[in-house]
Amino acid sequence: MTETSTAAPIETDAHIDTLVAAAVAAGDRWAATDPAERERIVVAVADALEADADRLIPIARQETNLAEPRLRGELKRTAFQLRLLARVAAAGDHLDVRVDHPDTDWPMGAPRPDLRRTSVPLGPVVVFGASNFPFAFSVAGGDTAAALAAGCPVIYKSHRGHPELSAATAETVTAALAAHGAPDGLFATVSSQAEGRAALAHPDVKAGAFTGGIPGGRALFDLAQSRPEPIPFYGELGSVNPVFVTEAAAAGRAQEIVDAFIGSFTLGQGQFCTKPGLLLVPAASSFTDLLRAAALPAGHRLLNPGIAQGHHQVREELAGRADVSVLAGGGGEVDPPLATLLSTDVDTLVAHFDELFVECFGPTALVVVYRDEAQLLDVARALDGQLTATLIAEDDDAIVGPLATILTRKAGRLLWNQWPTGVSVTYAQQHGGPYPASTASGTTSVGTAALNRFVRPVAWQGFPQHLLPGELRDDQTLPAPRRVDGHLEAGSRE
Ligand code: NAP
Numbered sequence: 399m400t401e402t403s404t405a406a407p408i409e410t411d412a413h414i415d416t417l418v419a420a421a422v423a424a425g426d427r428w429a430a431t432d433p434a435e436r437e438r439i440v441v442a443v444a445d446a447l448e449a450d451a452d453r454l455i456p457i458a459r460q461e462t463n464l465a466e467p468r469l470r471g472e473l474k475r476t477a478f479q480l481r482l483l484a485r486v487a488a489a490g491d492h493l494d495v496r497v498d499h500p501d502t503d504w505p506m507g508a509p510r511p512d513l514r515r516t517s518v519p520l521g522p523v524v525v526f527g528a529s530n531f532p533f534a535f536s537v538a539g540g541d542t543a544a545a546l547a548a549g550c551p552v553i554y555k556s557h558r559g560h561p562e563l564s565a566a567t568a569e570t571v572t573a574a575l576a577a578h579g580a581p582d583g584l585f586a587t588v589s590s591q592a593e594g595r596a597a598l599a600h601p602d603v604k605a606g607a608f609t610g611g612i613p614g615g616r617a618l619f620d621l622a623q624s625r626p627e628p629i630p631f632y633g634e635l636g637s638v639n640p641v642f643v644t645e646a647a648a649a650g651r652a653q654e655i656v657d658a659f660i661g662s663f664t665l666g667q668g669q670f671c672t673k674p675g676l677l678l679v680p681a682a683s684s685f686t687d688l689l690r691a692a693a694l695p696a697g698h699r700l701l702n703p704g705i706a707q708g709h710h711q712v713r714e715e716l717a718g719r720a721d722v723s724v725l726a727g728g729g730g731e732v733d734p735p736l737a738t739l740l741s742t743d744v745d746t747l748v749a750h751f752d753e754l755f756v757e758c759f760g761p762t763a764l765v766v767v768y769r770d771e772a773q774l775l776d777v778a779r780a781l782d783g784q785l786t787a788t789l790i791a792e793d794d795d796a797i798v799g800p801l802a803t804i805l806t807r808k809a810g811r812l813l814w815n816q817w818p819t820g821v822s823v824t825y826a827q828q829h830g831g832p833y834p835a836s837t838a839s840g841t842t843s844v845g846t847a848a849l850n851r852f853v854r855p856v857a858w859q860g861f862p863q864h865l866l867p868g869e870l871r872d873d874q875t876l877p878a879p880r881r882v883d884g885h886l887e888a889g890s891r892e
Contacts, residue, residue: 411593411596413593414588414593414596414600415600417553417583417586417588417597418522418553418597418603419583419602420582420583420586421552421553421583421584421586421602421603423581423583424551424580424582424583424584425519425521425522425549425550427581428519428546428549428550428551428581428584429519429549431549433487433488433490433549435579436484436487436488436546436547436549437484437485437488437547438578439574439575439578439579440480440483440484440487440543440546441480441481441484442574442577442578443571443574443575444476444477444478444480444481445477445574446570446571446573446574447473447476447477447480447533447538447567447570447571447574448474448477450566450570451470451473453566454473454533454563454566454567454570455469455470455473457560457563457566458532458533460562461532461559461560461562461563462532462559462560462563462701462702463698463699463700463701463702464532464701468666469532469533472531472532472533472534475533475534475823476533476534476538476539476543478823479534479539479540479543479823480543480547482823482846483540483543483544483547483846483849484543484547486547486846486849487547487548487549487849490869492548492846492853493516493517494515494516494517494855495514495515495516495869496513496514497513497514497515497870498510498511498512498514499512500512511860512860513857513858513859514857514858514861514866514870515857516855516856516858516867516869516870517853517854517855518549518853518854518856519550519852519853519854520548520550520604520605520630520852520853520854521550521551521602521603521604521605522550522552522553522603522604523545523550523551523552523553523603523606523607523852524552524553524554524555524594524597524605524606525541525542525545525552525554525606525607526555526557526594526606526607526610527539527541527554527555527557527609527610528557528609528610528671529557529559529560529704529705530666530669530670530671531609532557532559532560532563535609536557536560537554537556537563537567537568538567538570538571539609540823540844540848541608541609541843542571542585544843544849544851545607545852546584547849548849548852548853549852549853550604550605550852551583551584551585552585552586553586553587553588553597553603554568554585554586554587554588555587555588555589555593555594555597556568556587556588556589558589559701559704559705561589564587564589565587568585572585594618598618598621599621599625601625601627603629604629605629605630605632605851606629606630606633607631607632607633607843607851608631608634608635608837609634609843610633610635611635611636611759612635612757612834615634615635615834616633616834616837618631619631619633619837630838630851631837632836632841632843633836633837633838634671634829634835634836635833635835635836636671636757636759636835637671637672637675637757637783637784637786637831637834637835638675638676638755638756638757638784639672639673639674639675639784639785639788639818640674640675640676640677640678640781640784640788641674641676641678641787641788641790641817641818642678642787642789642790642791643655643678643679643680643685643790643791644680644771644789644790644791644792644797644798645680645683645771645795646791646794646795647790647792647795647815648679648683648685649683652684652685652688653688655685656685656688656689656692657692658817659674659677659817660689660694660737661817662674662817663675663677663737663761664694664695664761665819666819667697667700667734667735667760667761668709668758668759668760668762668763669700669705669760671785672785672786672818672819672820673759673763673818673819674788674819675757675758675763675764676763676764676765676766677763677765677766678744678766678767678768678774678777679765679766679767680768681743681767681769685765685767686725686741686765689725689726689739689741689765690725690726691726692726692739694726694727694736694737694739695737697730697731697734697735697736697737697761698734699733699734700733700735700760705759705760706732706733706735706760707732708759708760709735709758709759709760709761709762710732710735712756712758712759712762713728713735713738713758713760713762716754716756716762716764717738719753721746721750722740722741722746722754722764723740723742724738724739724740725741725765726738728740735760735761735762736761737762738762738763739762739763739764739765740762740764740765741766742754742765742766742767743766743769744766744767744768744769744773744776744777747766747777748776751780755780755781755782771797774797774801775800775801775804778804778805778808779804781809782808782833783808783809783831783832783835783836783839784808784809784810784832784835785809785810785811785818785829785830785831785835786809786810786811786812786813786818786831787805787808787809787811787812787813788812788813788814788816788817788818789802789805789812789813789815790815791814791815807832808831808832809831809835810828810829810830810831810832810835810836811827811828811829821844823845824845824846825846825847826845827842827844827845827846827847828842828847829842829843829844830842830843858870
C-alpha cells in the first residue's frame, strides 16, 4: 500500500497546472456566489449521493470489506454532513462578523476607528481522505463538504484503498455540481500521491486537509509548511484514545465496563481513529480475569492489505515483548486477524512509553494495570496529543478533577462514562487535538466549526456603507441569507 516516500520529488506537471487554474477561476465565481445559492448547490450534491446509493454501496462493499448496513449509515451521515455544513455556512456563523463603530472616547488613548471584520474563503483546497471511511472522510466527506460550503474549490486526492468508489463518487459529485450551475473546475480529483503532493505544493493552492496516518500526514504537513508561501494544513491523524477506569467504577460495574470496552475496541474491527486502544484498570479488581474470560468477536477481513499488514506488524511487536502478555484472543491470520487483548502495567508503560503507547489500527488493545490511582496522573502527564480521552468513573471520585485538568491539555474530546467510537456531526463536536492527533489543534474536522478552517478574516476600516460586504453594513449586520431564506435564525441551534 505504500508509495509514501517523504523525500519523493514534487511533480509539477501540466495536468496539475490545468486543474489548479480551473479551480482558481471557479473559486473566484464560487466565493462571489450568493451564500444561499451555494447552499442549494451543496445540498444538491447530498441529494445526488443518496439517490446513487444503490450504485455506490456495492462498489464500496467490494473494495473495503465493510458491511452494507455500516456503509448505508455512513452514506447517510455523509449526506447529512453536506446539508448541515451548507446550511450553517449560508447562515454565516463561521464568518465571525464583528462590528466596531467609531468611538472618540475609546480608553486605549486614541479614538477607535470604524472597523468591521468578516471572513473570506481561502481559495483552492487539496483534500486527502482516509481508507476507513470510504464516504464520510473521502471524496464527498467532511473536508470536501466544509471547503465547498465555505466557498472554496476542492482538488481531492483519491485513496488507493477504494479507487473505483472514489471515481464513482466523484462522477456523482461532478454531475450534481454541473447540473445545478456550479462553476466548472470547482471540484476535481487526482489519484497518485505524486499528483497530490504536486497539487499541495502548487502556488495557487491555499490550504490542505488530510485524514489518515501520522507518517503521511506529517510528510504533507511539512510540505505545506516548506512551500515558499506556507499554507494551513489541517491534518487529522492517529490516536490511541486512552480510557481511565477508576477504582470505584471498577469495583461497582466491572463486567459492564468489560462488555462495553470490548464492543468499542472491536467495533468495525477496530478500524476507527477513535478506537479505545488502551484501558487503564486497577490491579485490585476482577478486570483482568473478566477480560481473560471474555468472548471476543470473530475475525473479519480488514479494509485492505496495507491496513492488515500494519495491524499485524504492530500487534506482533507488542505481543513479542517480554514485558507484555497476551490476555485474550490473539493470533489468527494476518487477514482476518482475531481480536487481541494485550496486557502490561503502568511502570512498564511509563518506562517504555514511545514503544508501548502506539496506535495499533485494527482489533487490538492494551490493558494496563495500575497499583493506585495516583498512577493515572502519571500516565495522563506522559500522554501526547489525543483525539479523545475517556473517564469511566463515579461522580464523587476524588481523582477525576486533577485527571480531567491534565487531560484537557492532552485531548480534543473528553468522555464521561461513554465510549469514544462514534463521532456525532453536531454544532459542538470537536474532532482534533494536540499533535499528533492533528496538525492544527485549534480546529476540528467534524462538526460545524470545521467550516472555520477554510476562511480567513479580513477587517474593513473606514469604508462607506455601499462598498462593504452585505454582512458588515449597518442595515444588515447579520449575513444576508440568514435574514432572507428563513432556514436558520441568528444563534439558533437545532
Ligand atoms: P494514509 O495511508 O495515511 O492515507 C491517507 C491519504 O493520504 C491517502 O490518499 C494516501 O495516498 C495519502 N498519502 C499518504 N502519504 C502521502 C504522501 N507522502 N504523499 C502524498 N499522499 C500521501 O491513511 P489510511 O490508511 O487511509 O488511514 C488509516 C489511518 O488514518 C489510521 O492511523 C487512523 O487512525 C487514521 N484516521 C484518522 C482519522 C481522524 O479523524 N483523525 C479518521 C480516520 C482515520 P494513497 O491512498 O495513495 O496511499
